[in-house]
Amino acid sequence: MSSTRTSRHGSDPVGSASTVAPGDVLIRFEDVRKEFRNQTVAVDDLDLEVRKGELLVLVGPSGCGKSTTLRMVNRLVEPTGGRILLDGADIMSTDAVALRRRVGYVIQNVGLFPHKTVAQNVATVPGLLGWDRKRTRARVEELLTLVGLAPETYSKRFPHELSGGERQRVGVARALAVDPPVLLMDEPFGAVDPEGRRRLQTEFRRIQSELGTTVMLVTHDIDEAVLLGDRVAVFSKGGIIEQIDTPLRLLSQPANAFVENFIGAGRSMRMLGLGDVARDDLRSLDAVHPGAELASIPLGTTLDEAFAELAVSETGAVIVTEGDQPVGLLTADDLLSSLRRLVAEDHREALAG
Numbered sequence: 001m002s003s004t005r006t007s008r009h010g011s012d013p014v015g016s017a018s019t020v021a022p023g024d025v026l027i028r029f030e031d032v033r034k035e036f037r038n039q040t041v042a043v044d045d046l047d048l049e050v051r052k053g054e055l056l057v058l059v060g061p062s063g064c065g066k067s068t069t070l071r072m073v074n075r076l077v078e079p080t081g082g083r084i085l086l087d088g089a090d091i092m093s094t095d096a097v098a099l100r101r102r103v104g105y106v107i108q109n110v111g112l113f114p115h116k117t118v119a120q121n122v123a124t125v126p127g128l129l130g131w132d133r134k135r136t137r138a139r140v141e142e143l144l145t146l147v148g149l150a151p152e153t154y155s156k157r158f159p160h161e162l163s164g165g166e167r168q169r170v171g172v173a174r175a176l177a178v179d180p181p182v183l184l185m186d187e188p189f190g191a192v193d194p195e196g197r198r199r200l201q202t203e204f205r206r207i208q209s210e211l212g213t214t215v216m217l218v219t220h221d222i223d224e225a226v227l228l229g230d231r232v233a234v235f236s237k238g239g240i241i242e243q244i245d246t247p248l249r250l251l252s253q254p255a256n257a258f259v260e261n262f263i264g265a266g267r268s269m270r271m272l273g274l275g276d277v278a279r280d281d282l283r284s285l286d287a288v289h290p291g292a293e294l295a296s297i298p299l300g301t302t303l304d305e306a307f308a309e310l311a312v313s314e315t316g317a318v319i320v321t322e323g324d325q326p327v328g329l330l331t332a333d334d335l336l337s338s339l340r341r342l343v344a345e346d347h348r349e350a351l352a353g
């Protein structure tokens with residue numbers, strides 16, 4: 001995907017017209033309950049705050065109430081108790097159709113209109129809002145470029161002429177069309193093959209932070225949760241939040257056995273995936289024996305990738321480079337120090353606020 005920035009378009013009743021500053025609460029669940037007609041209580045007594053500009057991931061086992069929680073925000077499911085405030089206003093006193101135009105929604109398999117072209121799909125909400133043709137066209141081109149689909153190649157294609165990953169990109173572009181202040185995503189990358197998924201996830205993370213969109217994303221995949229989330233809420237049955245924390249804190253300090261169990265055995269490796277090799281953690285190149293043949297990795301390599309290199313290194317060390325210059329040596333001990341630094345920094349941030 002390109003790094004094109006999109007400009008803000010259209011009226012934005014919850015975003016630009018709002019008094020909510022980045023980091024303040026944009027969505028607030030207060031004692032929210034959803035009991036379906038068959039008496040299933042999907043969510044009970046839920047209190048949750050989503051801060052403006054954050055990507056909050058809801059993760060948990062199947063049937064624990066994640067999708068129900070998400071779908072209550074745009075009133076696809078109506079709460080039977082408590083209230084949900086969006087920018088201070090109770091969603092139940094907001095017109096449901098108007099609400100859904102302002103709150104983007106992306107689901108697995110996207111649900112693109114099969115008989116409409118890519119451009120027409122992306123233009124759906126601008127069309128409903130009565131945007132003129134020129135403005136709509138410019139926005140569609142801007143968004144397709146943003147999600148990495150060259151408009152000249154893709155605009156006129158139909159959904160069946162796209163790969164799963166491309167369809168998912170169109171779904172994201174469509175949801176972003178009128179620059180919604182809130183984007184709800186339910187297993188958005190679930191139908192994409194594992195390799196394409198990691199790329200889409202990383203690209204989506206970049207787009208989200210560029211646009212500053214507030215995102216609630218549902219997944220059952222803990223790896224996706226820790227890769228994408230600013231914060232991650234771990235749910236258990238009945239919409240109970242067992243822990244809500246930064247990915248690192250979740251991995252380093254699971255609140256209870258349920259969370260620990262849900263995170264599973266790959267906890268340490270997942271933690272390593274959250275950090276990068278930094279200059280401060282390296283030791284001097286003087287320690288390298290003349291004639292030793294060492295593998296090299298660039299500064300900024302993730303710690304899990306560095307670990308994989310160290311695991312196959314006969315000397316137990318790798319050279320770290322910047323550009324084509326070696327800048328230091330990394331050993332398993334240094335990797336451990338990096339991880340400790342990461343956890344300590346996260347802990348300090350938590351204490352600070």
Ligand SMILES: Nc1ncnc2c1ncn2[C@@H]1O[C@H](COP(=O)(O)OP(=O)(O)OP(=O)(O)O)[C@@H](O)[C@H]1O
Nearest residue numbers: 036038040042061062063064065066067068069220
């Ligand atoms: N329309 C409905 N009518 C009755 N029960 C429902 C309805 N929708 C969901 N449920 C039930 O509510 C509970 C929570 O469902 P929900 O879809 O929110 O879970 P989830 O955590 O998103 O699960 P998954 O990861 O499998 O999608 C489940 O027990 C489900 O069977």
